[in-house]
Structures are given as structure tokens and as C-alpha cells.
Amino acid sequence: xxxxxxxxxxxxxxxxxxxxxxxxxxxxxxxxxxxxxxxxxxxxxxxxxxxxxxxxxxxxxxxxxxxxxxxxxxxxxxxxxxxxxxxxxxxxxxxxxxxxxxxxxxxxxxxxxxxxxxxxxxxxxxxxxxxxxxxxxxxxxxxxxxxxxxxxxxxxxxxxxxxxxxxxxxxxxxxxxxxxxxxxxxxxxxxxxxxxxxxxxxxxxxxxxxxxxxxxxxxxxxxxxxxxxxxxxxxxxxxxxxxxxxxxxxxxxxxxxx
DNA sequence: ATGCCCGCTTGCAGCGGA
Numbered sequence: 001x002x003x004x005x006x007x008x009x010x011x012x013x014x015x016x017x018x019x020x021x022x023x024x025x026x027x028x029x030x031x032x033x034x035x036x037x038x039x040x041x042x043x044x045x046x047x048x049x050x051x052x053x054x055x056x057x058x059x060x061x062x063x064x065x066x067x068x069x070x071x072x073x074x075x076x077x078x079x080x081x082x083x084x085x086x087x088x089x090x091x092x093x094x095x096x097x098x099x100x101x102x103x104x105x106x107x108x109x110x111x112x113x114x115x116x117x118x119x120x121x122x123x124x125x126x127x128x129x130x131x132x133x134x135x136x137x138x139x140x141x142x143x144x145x146x147x148x149x150x151x152x153x154x155x156x157x158x159x160x161x162x163x164x165x166x167x168x169x170x171x172x173x174x175x176x177x178x179x180x181x182x183x184x185x186x187x188x189x190x191x192x193x194x195x196x197x198x199x200x201x202x203x204x205x206x207x208x209x210x211x212x213x214x215x216x217x218x219x220x221x222x223x224x225x226x227x228x229x230x231x232x233x234x235x236x237x238x239x240x241x242x243x244x245x246x247x248x249x250x251x252x253x254x255x256x257x258x
Numbered sequence: 259a260t261g262c263c264c265g266c267t268t269g270c271a272g273c274g275g276a
Contacts (some may be wrong), residue, residue: 010265036266060264109276204263
């Protein structure tokens, strides 16, 4: 089974790129972020024509998350992160696919730091960590996949010293991410490739992709109930080089049969 | 320190992204 996460940066603007990648990569389940579209503008017909069922949680202009499953409709289990009923941003969606619980997240960027956006990021991360802890207690096969907007370590940044004060790399968010790992979650790509430089994002500016000035922001975290099934993991970085591409590339893992 | 690029908008310039 192949599971992927992809920040599409506008699902309608990127639809040709998304469909081309789905046809090429043939993932069984996909978490999408940054739909940048309200619910009624989700391109369901095109997704279904490509062979995928979908659940989604959209929002006008910004944010928005979706979960796709090949040949099936994901069974939605949650569409808000618990703990703050006033939070209206569409950044979390959870569904069961093929016996696995998939949490699809788009963690806030948090820049500029300090400031209200930074505070929102820390609050969101705290709520996410509490929900992740609750999910661990269930003992279920859970995967939390998405754009975490955190580079977990030095080797996840092309030039770490330039990013020390940035909301994506400040000690607070790196510590929050490390806390997830300490709690028992497995960072799939880092687990299988402990020393490699791995990037999942290249800025549109300054020819970042051409210079390979990238960041690793998109992660798949596996609960202990499913981590032993992990086989391979990678980044489809060539997709970032396609015309009209997102600034993120798709990230994927494969799992052995249960 | 800013713009560089990109998609989005009760749109044609401003915002958010990372």
C-alpha cells in the first residue's frame, strides 16, 4: 500500500499537475493540503474520473485539506482539531482508508515570529500534539501526514544558519516536533534515510529548485501499531520541476500488507 | 532590509505563502 502527502498550493490551479502525478505514481491514499478553494469548488468530477474517492474540508482563498483513496471513498472520522471551537481555519481532516486512520494536516506557517501568527502556530501545534497523544492511546494504526511547516533538524535545511529565527525552524517548533517522536511517532522518511539530505519544498523565488535550496516540511508520522509495516519512502522531487508545479513535491511511503 | 515567484480574490493590487 502506497500513501502520499502533497501540498498542492491551489487544487484548481494545479489540477493538471495533480492528475498527471496521480496517474504516474498510483498512490492508494493521498493527503492534500492548501486546496485554496471553498467546498463547492472542489474538483470532485476530475478526481473521480482519475479513479479516486475523496473527502475534503475547504475554505475560500486559503488552507483547505482533502483525503483521496483509490477505488474507494474515505470514511471521514473528524474534520476539526479538538480544543478550540473558535478556530475556523480548514487545516485538519481525518478518515479511515483500508483499515488505516489517516490524519491530514496543514500546520500554520507562523511567520512573522514573534506575533499573532506565531502564537497561533504554537497553539495549533499544542492542540495537535494532544490529539496525537489521544490517537496513540487508542492503539490504532494511525498515520499523521501533511505539511507540518517545520524542518525537524539541521539536515532538513539547505542553509540552517539562515533559518534560526524563522517560524519554520525556531527551537519551539523543533522541540514540539521532537516531542511527537519522543511520544512514539515514527518519522517515516527520516527513519529509513537517517543521514540523507531530503527536501520536500523549494521556494519559487531565486531559482531555489535549480539550486536545490530546499526544505523538508512535509512529513508522514506512523503510530507504533503500523510502523513495523513501513517498507520504503521517498519524495517525487521531479514533480517540482514540472510546468505550473506547486512549490512542494509529493512525499510517499509504502507499507507491507497487514 | 526588500524583492525576487505564485495563486487567490464579490479581483486588475494586495495578501499570504515559507
